[in-house]
Amino acid sequence: MQTKQAIQVSELRQRYGDFEAVGGISFEVAEGELFALLGTNGAGKTTTLETLEGFREAGSGTVRVLGHDPYRDRRVVRPQLGIMLQEAGFFADLTVAETVGQWRRFTPSPRGGDEVLAMVGLRGKAEVRTRQLSGGQKRRLDLALALLGRPRVLFLDEPTTGMDPEARHATWKIVQELVAGGTTVLLTTHYLEEAEHLADRLAIMHRGRIEVAGTVAEVVAGQGDRITFRVPERVQVADLPALRGAVADIVIDGGRAVAGYRVQGLQGALYDLLRWAEDHRLELDGLQARSASLEDVFLRTAATPEGTR
């Protein structure tokens, strides 16, 4: 059976005046998949999301959500979307229950107010005024409102900003349950751990382009594992070993030189390093070895200098 694509973006470009905020991006999200859009500040994530949500017409390229143009066919598409913006405004004097009640009036066949509040763990706050909610609780109320219309596609723009780790994990669980129930989710986040935890696939944007995309394993593959240690005082940088062909880069940290290697496969490279240290009777201060992570890929992408794309 062919997988149906809930979201299709092909060569999307968006400009603000002379400035190109999105420079020709393409990706697809299958029904029931969670796709995370990561990127540096100003990379173009929100502009992309706003286009998919039908708030902006595509500058050029094509965008389809559930098979429709979300801008031109928004009457068809919008009722099937749940949207959690970066900042939603609530009326400060309304209670949580009243806020949900107001939104229900504008939502066709909405979920029950109690039901959505229970889903996001806010039933105990139903009678609290929204201005008294904490930042994390406000984000959960935002999520409750996005879920009212039983959306087939849910857009979450930095959903866990301001949440403590417990609330963040609780939110991840809610999102995982929605995905398990067949909801398609497009998420933006600055928390790489969140993408690692939730995303079936992800893309990293930088200056309007998708620099890398795939599953976490695909994105991280080939990035190289990392070994670092402080260069021992009686060793010249030129005398450091090349570990399976990898040459050390040196940074100065707290007045001491730190050697860093990017190697393919930790075990062999560590074996060589420890044997070298043993042969030279050296203690390797601050020795660290770790597998490549999404953070490595992100930081490398973010470090791509201007004019190199």
Ligand SMILES: Nc1ncnc2c1ncn2[C@@H]1O[C@H](COP(=O)(O)OP(=O)(O)OP(=O)(O)O)[C@@H](O)[C@H]1O
């Ligand atoms: N209305 C606008 N007018 C002019 N420039 C804009 C406008 N909205 C966004 N931009 C610019 O377009 C670029 C992309 O912005 P966008 O908000 O899409 O990025 P983002 O990836 O969501 O960033 P962040 O992670 O900081 O939220 C930025 O350089 C931003 O300054």
